[in-house]
Amino acid sequence: MSKPNSSYPVLENLFNSKVRVKVLKFLFRNYPVNVGIKDLSKKVQESLDVVRKEIKDLGKMGLIKKVDKVLYTVNSDFEFFKELRELILKSSPAEKNKMIRRITGLGRVKLAVASGILINSKNPNDNIESGVDLFIVGDDINKSRLSSFLRSLEAEVGKEIRFGIMEKDEFEYRYGMFDRFVRVLLENPHEKLINKMGL
Numbered sequence: 001m002s003k004p005n006s007s008y009p010v011l012e013n014l015f016n017s018k019v020r021v022k023v024l025k026f027l028f029r030n031y032p033v034n035v036g037i038k039d040l041s042k043k044v045q046e047s048l049d050v051v052r053k054e055i056k057d058l059g060k061m062g063l064i065k066k067v068d069k070v071l072y073t074v075n076s077d078f079e080f081f082k083e084l085r086e087l088i089l090k091s092s093p094a095e096k097n098k099m100i101r102r103i104t105g106l107g108r109v110k111l112a113v114a115s116g117i118l119i120n121s122k123n124p125n126d127n128i129e130s131g132v133d134l135f136i137v138g139d140d141i142n143k144s145r146l147s148s149f150l151r152s153l154e155a156e157v158g159k160e161i162r163f164g165i166m167e168k169d170e171f172e173y174r175y176g177m178f179d180r181f182v183r184v185l186l187e188n189p190h191e192k193l194i195n196k197m198g199l
Contacts, residue, residue, distance in 0.1 A: 014061070014084075019046050020054050025158030027064070027074045028088040029117075034071040045155040093118055093157040100193050102149045109138035110168050112194040117159050119191050134163040135185055137171040137197070172197075 015021055022044040027035070035043070041051040055072055058064040063084075065075040075081070103112045116133035134153075136146075146165070154161050164181075166174075174182050192199065 014063075017054070019044065019050050020058070022046065022155060022158065023051065023054050023058070024063075024084075025088055025091075025093075025156075027072075027158075028085050029158040031074050031085070032076070034067045034073045036070045037072070040072075043155065044158075045152065090120060093120060093159075094153055095156075096193065099153070102153075103136065103194060106136070106145050106149065107138050107141040108168075109136060109141070109194055110196045111135075111137035111171070111192065111199065113185060113190050114193055115185065115188060115190040116162065117157060118161070119189060132162045132164040132185065134161055136163070136165045137168055138165075139167055141165060168197075 015024075023040065026040065026043055027033075037052050037055055038048060040055070041048045044051065055064055059066070059072075061078075063075055063078045063081075064072050067073055074085075078084070099114070099118075100112070103109055113135040114133070115135070118133045150161055150163060171182070186199070
């Protein structure tokens with residue numbers, strides 16, 4: 001399945017569907033992981049049949065190879081493997097305005113900080129100490145909405161999101177005490193998606 005079909009128009013078909021883009025993001029951001037179609041469909045939140053078709057088409061291009069009876073991975077021998085990987089890793093992981101809308105709807109959010117994978121940090125060690133890609137400060141946060149938001153964000157980004165959440169009073173106390181977690185988060189590369197705290 002890893003050998004490309006010479007009659008298959010690769011570039012014309014590479015990014016021709018949103019599902020395919022989500023599949024490619026997951027496979028490249030998690031390379032060299034092997035994944036089954038069922039698990040992949042859950043990760044990208046798309047139907048099994050649609051994901052199966054995308055895997056089949058990507059296999060025809062030679063971009064995906066079968067590892068065993070049920071597992072697939074990116075074919076590192078694919079002609080444009082390096083260029084594609086760089087393109088996908090450098091591309092915006094998630095739509096910023098959409099993220100802000102979803103986060104705002106979670107509750108009384110005062111601060112939302114994106115870091116790590118959500119800002120495409122060039123240094124893989126950035127925010128490794130704080131251990132979060134998304135940090136939210138607020139009260140009355142709807143946990144079920146938060147869970148749903150994180151699942152959809154992970155499907156869009158193609159990678160598990162490390163997140164932290166804190167109530168406003170606790171954050172203000174820890175910020176005032178020069179708490180290590182807060183200091184490391186704010187000293188490392190980050191972007192404030194929502195900032196109602198004057199930071």
